[in-house]
Amino acid sequence: MSIKRELKLKEWKEAIKEFDRIVSLIEDILRKRVDPFTVDISELLEKMRLLLEKYGDEVLLVDIEALCKIVDLIKEQEEWLQNESLVLSLGPFFALARIKQMSVEEIAEKFCASWTPIAYRDQASISTLMKALNYLDALKKFPKTVDFSLSSEYELDRSSLNLEFLSDEDFREKLETLEKKIKEVLEEKEEVDYWDLVIDRSFERSLENMIILSHLCSRGVVSIKINPLSGEIKIMKPRRKSENYSVALVFNYETWVKKIAEKKKTREKS
Known part of the structure; x- marks a missing residue:
C-alpha cells in the first residue's frame, strides 16, 4: 500500500471518528436531558458539510446518521423552549398559591432566612437611626385603614x-x-x-x-x-x-x- 493511500485512509478514519463524535455528543445530551442549546447546531452542520464535500459518498451513511441526530436535537430544543416558557408563565402563580397557604409566621421566617440587608451595623450611625425612629413614629399618626371607595362616576364595567x-x-x-x-x-x-x-x-x-x-x-x-x-x-x-x-x-x-x-x-x- 502506497504512502499516499495510507494517508488518505487515515484521513478517512479521522472523518468517520468526527461524525461519531457528533453523534455521541448529541446522544449524550438527549439521554441526560440537559440544555440542548449548549451545542451550536450551525457549527456542526458546517463541519459536516466540509467533510461531505471532501469525502463524498465515502461518508454518506455516517453523514445521514449525524443529520438525523441533529433533527432529534432540534426537536428537543423546541420542546425545551415550550417547557421553559410554561415554567416562566406558571411559576408566579404557583408561588402566589404557596404564599396564600402560608401563615404570617411562616412568611416572616422565610423572609428573614432569605433577607440580605443593604445596611449593616458597621454602616449605621446615630443620625440614620434617629431618622428611622422618627419615620416610624410619624407612621403612627396615620389611620390604620383608609377608605378608598370611588363614586359612581368613576366606576368602570368589566368589558x-x-x-x-x-x-x-x-x-x-x-x-x-x-x-x-x-x-x-x-x-x-x-x-x-x-x-x-x-x-x-x-x-x-x-x-x-x-x-x-x-x-x-x-x-x-x-x-x-x-x-x-x-x-x-x-x-x-x-x-x-x-x-x-x-x-x-x-x-x-x-x-x-x-x-x-x-x-x-x-x-x-x-
Whole structure:
C-alpha cells in the first residue's frame, strides 16, 4: 500500500471518528436531558458539510446518521423552549398559591432566612437611626385603614377593563377584521408569512395583532407552521386533523424594529 493511500485512509478514519463524535455528543445530551442549546447546531452542520464535500459518498451513511441526530436535537430544543416558557408563565402563580397557604409566621421566617440587608451595623450611625425612629413614629399618626371607595362616576364595567381599555366589542371587531384579511390572502395563496400579518406601524399595534392572531389559531380558524431549521413561520388554512400544541414566540421592541427594517428593505427591492 502506497504512502499516499495510507494517508488518505487515515484521513478517512479521522472523518468517520468526527461524525461519531457528533453523534455521541448529541446522544449524550438527549439521554441526560440537559440544555440542548449548549451545542451550536450551525457549527456542526458546517463541519459536516466540509467533510461531505471532501469525502463524498465515502461518508454518506455516517453523514445521514449525524443529520438525523441533529433533527432529534432540534426537536428537543423546541420542546425545551415550550417547557421553559410554561415554567416562566406558571411559576408566579404557583408561588402566589404557596404564599396564600402560608401563615404570617411562616412568611416572616422565610423572609428573614432569605433577607440580605443593604445596611449593616458597621454602616449605621446615630443620625440614620434617629431618622428611622422618627419615620416610624410619624407612621403612627396615620389611620390604620383608609377608605378608598370611588363614586359612581368613576366606576368602570368589566368589558372596559379587558385588554387594558379595549372592550369586548372592540376586541371582537378587531378579531373579525383580521380573520377576514387572512382569509382573503389565503384565497390567493396557500400560506402567508406570520410577520407580514402582525407587524404594523407601531410596536403596540403589532403586539395587539399577535394577541388577536393567537386567538384565531387557538380557535382553529387558521393553522401555524414553523420550520425549525430556517425559523420561518407561516400561517395557512386550518388543518382538518392535527395535534394541538403551544408555540412560544419571542417579541420585543428590538424584534419589532428589525422586522420593520426587513419589511422596508423588501418593499424597496420590489
